[in-house]
Amino acid sequence: MQVCVQEVASPGQRLVLYKSSPLRSPAGYMAQACNSGILKWVEIEDGLDHHSIQHEPVMNFDMDGCLAAPISSTSMIPGGSVNGLICISQRGAKLTDGEYKVLRLFQGDLSSHPHISGRPSLLDEAEVYTLVAPEDAAGSIFTFDLDKETFQLFPSPPTEPGAMPKNRGNLGVLKGCLCKLDIYAFQLKIWVMKQYGIKESWYKELVITQPICDPQDWAMKKIMSVSLVVKAWALHSGEPKFKPWGTHSGGIVELEIFSNFLLFGLYSKSICQKIMPPINSAVENLPLDVTVDILSRLPVKTIIHCKCVCKKWHNLVNDSYFINLHFSRSPSGFMAHHVTLDGSISGMLKWVEIGDGLDRHSLRHEPAINFDLNGCLAAQVPSNESIPVGSINGLICIWHPGVDNVYVCNPITREYLTLPRSQNNEDGCGVIDYKFGVNSLTGEYKVLRIFRVDFPPYPYVSGRPSLLEAEVYTLGTSQWRSLGQVPYRFGGFRGTFLNSYFHWEIYHEDAPGSIFTFDLDKETFQLFPSPPTEPGAMQKSTGNLGVLKGCLCRLDIYAFDLEIWVMKQYGIKESWHKELVIAHPFCAPQDWEMKKFMYVFEGFQDGTILVVVGGKMLEYLPEINFFEDFSLLNNCFVRMTHRPSFIKLKDIDSERVHAIKR
Amino acid sequence: MSKKTLTLMSKDKQLFNIEEHLAVQSVTIRNMVKEDGASSVIPLPRVDSETLALVIEYLNRQQAPEEDEDYVKKFVDERGEIPTLLELAQAALDLDIKKLMDAACMKVADLIKDFTLEEVREALRIENDRTPEEEKAIRDEFQWAF
Numbered sequence: 054m055q056v057c058v059q060e061v062a063s064p065g066q067r068l069v070l071y072k073s074s075p076l077r078s079p080a081g082y083m084a085q086a087c088n089s090g091i092l093k094w095v096e097i098e099d100g101l102d103h104h105s106i107q108h109e110p111v112m113n114f115d116m117d118g119c120l121a122a123p124i125s126s127t128s129m130i131p132g133g134s135v136n137g138l139i140c141i142s143q144r145g146a147k148l149t150d151g152e153y154k155v156l157r158l159f160q161g162d163l164s165s166h167p168h169i170s171g172r173p174s175l176l177d178e179a180e181v182y183t184l185v186a187p188e189d190a191a192g193s194i195f196t197f198d199l200d201k202e203t204f205q206l207f208p209s210p211p212t213e214p215g216a217m218p219k220n221r222g223n224l225g226v227l228k229g230c231l232c233k234l235d236i237y238a239f240q241l242k243i244w245v246m247k248q249y250g251i252k253e254s255w256y257k258e259l260v261i262t263q264p265i266c267d268p269q270d271w272a273m274k275k276i277m278s279v280s281l282v283v284k285a286w287a288l289h290s291g292e293p294k295f296k297p298w299g300t301h302s303g304g305i306v307e308l309e310i311f312s313n314f315l316l317f318g319l320y321s322k323s324i325c326q327k328i329m330p331p332i333n334s335a336v337e338n339l340p341l342d343v344t345v346d347i348l349s350r351l352p353v354k355t356i357i358h359c360k361c362v363c364k365k366w367h368n369l370v371n372d373s374y375f376i377n378l379h380f381s382r383s384p385s386g387f388m389a390h391h392v393t394l395d396g397s398i399s400g401m402l403k404w405v406e407i408g409d410g411l412d413r414h415s416l417r418h419e420p421a422i423n424f425d426l427n428g429c430l431a432a433q434v435p436s437n438e439s440i441p442v443g444s445i446n447g448l449i450c451i452w453h454p455g456v457d458n459v460y461v462c463n464p465i466t467r468e469y470l471t472l473p474r475s476q477n478n479e480d481g482c483g484v485i486d487y488k489f490g491v492n493s494l495t496g497e498y499k500v501l502r503i504f505r506v507d508f509p510p511y512p513y514v515s516g517r518p519s520l521l522e523a524e525v526y527t528l529g530t531s532q533w534r535s536l537g538q539v540p541y542r543f544g545g546f547r548g549t550f551l552n553s554y555f556h557w558e559i560y561h562e563d564a565p566g567s568i569f570t571f572d573l574d575k576e577t578f579q580l581f582p583s584p585p586t587e588p589g590a591m592q593k594s595t596g597n598l599g600v601l602k603g604c605l606c607r608l609d610i611y612a613f614d615l616e617i618w619v620m621k622q623y624g625i626k627e628s629w630h631k632e633l634v635i636a637h638p639f640c641a642p643q644d645w646e647m648k649k650f651m652y653v654f655e656g657f658q659d660g661t662i663l664v665v666v667g668g669k670m671l672e673y674l675p676e677i678n679f680f681e682d683f684s685l686l687n688n689c690f691v692r693m694t695h696r697p698s699f700i701k702l703k704d705i706d707s708e709r710v711h712a713i714k715r
Numbered sequence: 716m717s718k719k720t721l722t723l724m725s726k727d728k729q730l731f732n733i734e735e736h737l738a739v740q741s742v743t744i745r746n747m748v749k750e751d752g753a754s755s756v757i758p759l760p761r762v763d764s765e766t767l768a769l770v771i772e773y774l775n776r777q778q779a780p781e782e783d784e785d786y787v788k789k790f791v792d793e794r795g796e797i798p799t800l801l802e803l804a805q806a807a808l809d810l811d812i813k814k815l816m817d818a819a820c821m822k823v824a825d826l827i828k829d830f831t832l833e834e835v836r837e838a839l840r841i842e843n844d845r846t847p848e849e850e851k852a853i854r855d856e857f858q859w860a861f
Contacts, residue, residue: 258728340808342808343801343805343808343820346804347804347823347824348824350824351827351828353860355829357853357861358832358861359835360853361854362832362835362843363836363841363842363843363844363845364844421859421860467856467857
């Protein structure tokens, strides 16, 4: 037997094209019709609990007269298929450098080499395995290495003590592993080499008894390895609907689709992943779902580090599926503005993470998520003049009141975008507030701008109400849209955002405590159900809206106590419920002044409620029915809730986005 | 009344019996039972016998609902080896047992969150296919996180 190897020129563009989506091409088989030159393609789908084998005529290939030499198509023998290229002889591809080689075996000096029996199989670095059957070592395996171009002995399955003499053994590929089908008088055994090249990993996968009944079939089984792959595949997947294929029944059933066809090998339009051997680790083949799930539970800083681990992970964490999954698990927390010793606000936003356990809550400052506003945005504005107006889905809206610039930024992705300037009230002197929210139906982010139209009010008349107008800007568009006059007068100083609505207290002497909303979807102002007025209740001094465990709530402040009302079902007037009464909360007169700016910030499962009074956070403890201070938040001005996210501003508005400096 | 039993078969062809009402905590098995009564063996071609034994142990737990959360945590804590946890997570994913999947992934995340890059690669057997230049570019872009 002699050997010659011929290298084939690079297949060029065609292969490059396929390489761009190497995983997507389906695996399948070519079968040659018995008396014609037609190659019939059969596509294989291998799902977890279901496989399918389907003839796809579009991919059929008629060899008849398609090649240069005028040979009868029936005498053409397809020799193999690699990366979608079919060869009329044995053919392999060296995957590392993409060299294609054709191996030609021909009869030479019969005595000098062990003789080859059975069909060769192609696997991994395109080595060709062939059975040798010299009398003294029947069933041994040797390989031809396409890289080194040498023949070598290869580990074969162990001989079982007391096993019957076998008739024959043929190599095949089973789910990416080299396998051997041993044929005995009354049974078949399938051995699989779980780890390529490791002798100890040969494993007896399957024993099938009396698979073939007809005598002529017994002759056929000598060449049974060819169809082994498909058949074993079906045997293995154990799809319950194909009972005859299940391993428990142990039989083999002929596939109608292959009758009158001769299978000749795995055929796939592109680099076929299935020929990669499994590496000794479940981790290597870890499903993406598990990887993504684990990554989404890591702290933000670690996720960024993971971008460096490998390219696959980098792509994973940039994917919108990951971004959404991560945000759904992102811890809740809030941003507090750091106050320097002399009482001025510095540009540092400190992030405090909230842990809300069933019987215990915790607050923890996490410096990694701190966000330094100093000089990070385009305009050179003193940091103490940056006002964070709100945070939604990890995006923070920042206002520079002096110059009336507005930005939206994501401190995690280091992006910010500058909102266009409004044509109304251009100098910004009359602007009283900005609000930042998201329409949960459409996912549109909107900024609301509220300003006085009669500014400056000359001559100043005490108590004269200002005329307010509003306009709205949708992120991703180019201009502000006017909403006209605001039909209500603001009583409370903040607008509480919940369920795509901003909520405010109405300032009205005759009807204190009414509420109105701005609907981010319809972009209209409307009245909203407020808590009932209790008969005989004392005149309250003020009431402020807040959010308590996902419900809208109101903190009513009376001369001698506080009341917290909660709207259990959003929008249902009857669901307003008096949750709590706290008596005599403050002693010092200056504190009484502060409580005008007191609102409920957050509530925990253990009954604790966070309350903010003039930027300072207090903790209401149910067991003492009173408040306690936080040393953690000394020198801090609590601004807003904030949950870090990887949401990309670039996906919302690619034109206006810039990178945050440093 | 005798309880109906199902047989699950691992990748390495070991058989495990489990009562049907416990097995259907797995959404995958529940769907199979619904479809054809699953009278025969249910093969789990990606789950090895050691992992399947763990899954069966988990499905067989006798915990009051209010203690279940703690039990799952303890269950994965006691099997704190990353390879075991990953196998468990994959099995829980295939079988669609959400609580177990969540707990196993959470535990792995807890274990690796303070690892260095090299340690993460080693623990999860990932090959570094980044050049030092590429890594530096990411470090520069996200300077604040390093």
